[in-house]
Amino acid sequence: MKLHFLLFLAVTVSVPAVRAEQPILFPHSTHINKVHLKCIDCHISADTRDAATIPGIRKCMLCHAKVATDKPEIKKLAAIAASGREIPWQRVYGFEKAAAVKFRHGPHARHKVPCATCHGDMPNAITAQPLVKHNMGTCITCHRQNNASDDCATCHY
Template identity: 65%
Template sequence: MSDSGVYKFIRGRLPRPCAIHASAARALAFLLVLTGALSLSAADQPIAYSHKKHIAMGLQCIDCHSMADIGPAATIPSVAKCMLCHATFGTDKPEVKKIAEYAAKGREIPWQRVYGFEKQALVKFNHAPHVRAKVECATCHGDMTQADTAQKLVNHNMGTCLTCHRQKGASQDCATCHY
């Protein structure tokens, strides 16, 4: 797993010393806290993370969901990955302080899952072959570049799986998708 996208971002954005007068920076930060606070109310997650904002900064899906091209699960990034940037960026913001508190306690952020199957459906899904076959994330998850915290934008059922498997000549054996 590679953090290179995140490191490239940090190198590109670290402020040069004395680039901004400190008090001006504090005033700007205060303004951002005020505007930030207004948009937080809709979140039912422990932290008001925004996909839209982070992707607008140039981050790729794989920078955070770093197993999607190599493993069965795409994975949710650990709090340590957030802290690669948030030890430096936005440290005075209430939502970012919460991230630092989880990290300081050595706890992961308890994100609520959005997608997944009932245990009794006995489904096995694997991201990697789909990403390698160039099936876009958006085909199965909708346009996450415009989302704040994730919403279920696409329903996953046997019909949606099989329709595409038929079209693309992928396996339709029961054992491909079921234990």
């Protein structure tokens, strides 16, 4: 019990994440509110597997080979696609490797935890930003409130 408390104090003092600069100004809002895509149309395993995944450029080009080709951001996208590379997105969420955290999307989706609880208002966001802070304290608080496990091995390798 005492050990838990000390660890909780130690990790809730986390450094605020820096705003991510992305290579393409990808508007989440347009694709969700105007194109009516669902989160899992792009983050295809967010409801079933450990990683949500970020879509590859081929997915973008399914539409953007024809859609909005005159726009500067789409010209950048087409140039990257033509070079055969992937878009070098900067990751927003994640933990230091040294913390050996095991996060799994699937079990949270099965328990109907909304994406917004952990990622904020993405339907009105442009590129993703760290709108919600995650640390050991926030994970454990919710686990205890929902009778989910707070064993070290649940969240650590």
